[in-house]
Amino acid sequence: MTDTADAGAGPSAAIELHAIRKSYGIGKDQIVRAADDVSLRIDAGTFVALTGASGSGKSTLLHLIGAIERPDSGTIRTGGTDVTALRGPALAAYRRTVGFVFQRYHLLPALTALDNVIAPVLPYRTSFNKKERGRQLLSAVGLAGREQSLPAKMSGGEQQRVAIARALINTPALLLADEPTGNLDSANATEILQLIAGLRREHTMTIILATHDPQVAAHCERMIRLRDGAIVDDIDLTEGYPVEEMVRRVGQLG
Numbered sequence: 001m002t003d004t005a006d007a008g009a010g011p012s013a014a015i016e017l018h019a020i021r022k023s024y025g026i027g028k029d030q031i032v033r034a035a036d037d038v039s040l041r042i043d044a045g046t047f048v049a050l051t052g053a054s055g056s057g058k059s060t061l062l063h064l065i066g067a068i069e070r071p072d073s074g075t076i077r078t079g080g081t082d083v084t085a086l087r088g089p090a091l092a093a094y095r096r097t098v099g100f101v102f103q104r105y106h107l108l109p110a111l112t113a114l115d116n117v118i119a120p121v122l123p124y125r126t127s128f129n130k131k132e133r134g135r136q137l138l139s140a141v142g143l144a145g146r147e148q149s150l151p152a153k154m155s156g157g158e159q160q161r162v163a164i165a166r167a168l169i170n171t172p173a174l175l176l177a178d179e180p181t182g183n184l185d186s187a188n189a190t191e192i193l194q195l196i197a198g199l200r201r202e203h204t205m206t207i208i209l210a211t212h213d214p215q216v217a218a219h220c221e222r223m224i225r226l227r228d229g230a231i232v233d234d235i236d237l238t239e240g241y242p243v244e245e246m247v248r249r250v251g252q253l254g
């Protein structure tokens with residue numbers, strides 16, 4: 001089944017990071033430690049917020065977990081698979097089991113909403129009818145009837161809904177969302193977060209959401225805060241953690 005888009009899709013995935021390091025060279029003889037000895041375990045089905053100031057390493061960690069980038073050292077296991085050991089077709093198959101949502105939607109401007117949603121699976125055989133699943137997902141994100149709309153004719157919140165539907169086309173075990181509400185006003189941001197939380201209940205996914213906004217993190221079950229690529233806080237939010245304390249901790253400077 002490796003040449004289909006369904007490979008590996010299934011129930012939500014547990015994630016284990018062990019001693020992850022990633023540095024980038026910036027200028028002559030200078031490096032920045034974007035991930036600095038990060039170890040953590042995320043239980044399957046958890047909704048986790050990754051917080052921290054700009055440059056603290058949130059996107060880097062998402063890219064490493066989604067295997068868009070490879071760590072310099074350390075291991076990452078998701079759903080029991082050693083992601084860091086994957087190469088070639090196995091790596092491509094793994095990436096297809098991960099849903100990505102970005103801050104700037106990344107929709108293809110020449111394609112309709114429906115075609116954007118099904119674009120990731122177009123080259124592959126699927127066990128489902130692509131257009132039918134695409135329509136169902138657009139309906140699930142509140143965009144029934146907008147299948148033929150072009151991105152330029154949609155609001156920011158609507159475009160982000162299309163991007164979320166697209167991320168779900170493969171029934172991902174893991175959804176990685178990088179500042180998904182960063183370009184939206186607070187009413188639209190709240191709607192998108194409620195949408196993501198509702199979809200998780202239906203699809204039993206593990207979700208990791210990067211945000212610098214404590215109000216956004218408050219929608220999650222656990223908040224992991226980074227500073228200079230390292231974990232400085234790991235807080236269980238299911239016990240009714242006070243939002244004021246989160247705001248204080250996340251702060252403007254992380």
Ligand SMILES: Nc1ncnc2c1ncn2[C@@H]1O[C@H](COP(=O)(O)OP(=O)(O)OP(=O)(O)O)[C@@H](O)[C@H]1O
Nearest residue numbers: 024025032034053054055056057058059060061212
């Ligand atoms: N491709 C790259 N080349 C060089 N440096 C990079 C690269 N990607 C990230 N960095 C650096 O790694 C560090 C972590 O960056 P990262 O994008 O992960 O932070 P972030 O927490 O997502 O920030 P933001 O909130 O601004 O999105 C920063 O110092 C950044 O400049």
Ligand SMILES: [Mg+2]
Nearest residue numbers: 058059060178
């Ligand atoms: Mg980022």
